[in-house]
Amino acid sequence: MKWAEISIQTTHEATEAVADIFHGLGASGVVIEDPELVNSYKRSGTWDYCDIPEAEDDSVVTVKAYLPADDQLDDKLRVFERQVDELARHDIDKGRGLIRLREVREEDWANAWKAYYHPIRVGERLVVKPSWQEYPAARGDVVVELDPGMAFGTGTHHTTAMCLELLEEALRPGDTVFDVGTGSGILAVAAAKLGAGEVQAVDNDPLAVRIAGENVAANGTAATVTVSEGDLLTGLSGRADFIIANIIADVIIRMAPSVPDRLKEGGLFLAGGVIADRLGDVTDAIITAGLEVEKVLEEGGWASILARRGDE
Numbered sequence: 001m002k003w004a005e006i007s008i009q010t011t012h013e014a015t016e017a018v019a020d021i022f023h024g025l026g027a028s029g030v031v032i033e034d035p036e037l038v039n040s041y042k043r044s045g046t047w048d049y050c051d052i053p054e055a056e057d058d059s060v061v062t063v064k065a066y067l068p069a070d071d072q073l074d075d076k077l078r079v080f081e082r083q084v085d086e087l088a089r090h091d092i093d094k095g096r097g098l099i100r101l102r103e104v105r106e107e108d109w110a111n112a113w114k115a116y117y118h119p120i121r122v123g124e125r126l127v128v129k130p131s132w133q134e135y136p137a138a139r140g141d142v143v144v145e146l147d148p149g150m151a152f153g154t155g156t157h158h159t160t161a162m163c164l165e166l167l168e169e170a171l172r173p174g175d176t177v178f179d180v181g182t183g184s185g186i187l188a189v190a191a192a193k194l195g196a197g198e199v200q201a202v203d204n205d206p207l208a209v210r211i212a213g214e215n216v217a218a219n220g221t222a223a224t225v226t227v228s229e230g231d232l233l234t235g236l237s238g239r240a241d242f243i244i245a246n247i248i249a250d251v252i253i254r255m256a257p258s259v260p261d262r263l264k265e266g267g268l269f270l271a272g273g274v275i276a277d278r279l280g281d282v283t284d285a286i287i288t289a290g291l292e293v294e295k296v297l298e299e300g301g302w303a304s305i306l307a308r309r310g311d312e
Ligand SMILES: C[S@@+](CC[C@H](N)C(=O)[O-])C[C@H]1O[C@@H](n2cnc3c(N)ncnc32)[C@H](O)[C@@H]1O
Pocket: 151, 152, 153, 154, 155, 159, 160, 163, 180, 181, 182, 183, 184, 185, 186, 187, 202, 203, 204, 205, 208, 230, 231, 232, 246, 247, 248, 251, 273
């Protein structure tokens, strides 16, 4: 089968929205090439090997997707261009917006994203590594082995990394955790490995549910983590000590009012996926819902918020 690789040069801010547009067009794979992340990992020395050259302008992110090169391709391209232009209506800057098209063989793209994925250390103890790479674990390391496939969440994105850091810092052994928008399952698996007693993970994308289930099993955490398809907190049972939602600002704002009722007294809410410009809106929504903001992390234009439900 012939495939078309469509790539667009865009901004950090527009990356997720562009990836969503590609997914909406039925893309079988979306690859995000973020030179800022690559450069920061190369400089930090956490990658043992990397054949990606250092980028001169690390503000330009390339998002690539793969679509069948069939008679619907032209129509899909037109829809893609229109939807990217419409991002401006949501105050999202598409940046250069340069779109390229090339034909590729299936075997080329199926593994394209792997070049960008190496073991990384997050926080004090967590190490996230792809299954095909060896990592000699040091004493005390908590290793999460992860093949994200086409689901979001390798740990290299700022939002995931900050959530992992805050999770490691604040999770208590035995906690019940809800992971809303689990993607690859990375935070759910990390929570289980950090000692959570029970993790209920949910995503509204069936592909993510399948991939998260595979990662949960591959990490030997299936006794602790359940993964199901669902919208936000609906479908999750009981109350949690720790609710994580690494999604996007608008979705967090939408779910905030229902969070306190689903948290035990003193429980924590960790919200990620918030672009820095929307931090104020999201913290307002969290405070209005009745939670106390305890900590905010900001990195690479993204923010994560840790908030607590006080005692009654
Ligand atoms: C940015 S990814 C985060 C993935 C992973 N938790 C991480 O931290 O890397 C957000 C995920 O939220 C899911 N999502 C978006 N809206 C949702 C909703 N209303 N209910 C459940 N999941 C949702 C998406 O499908 C996607 O997998």
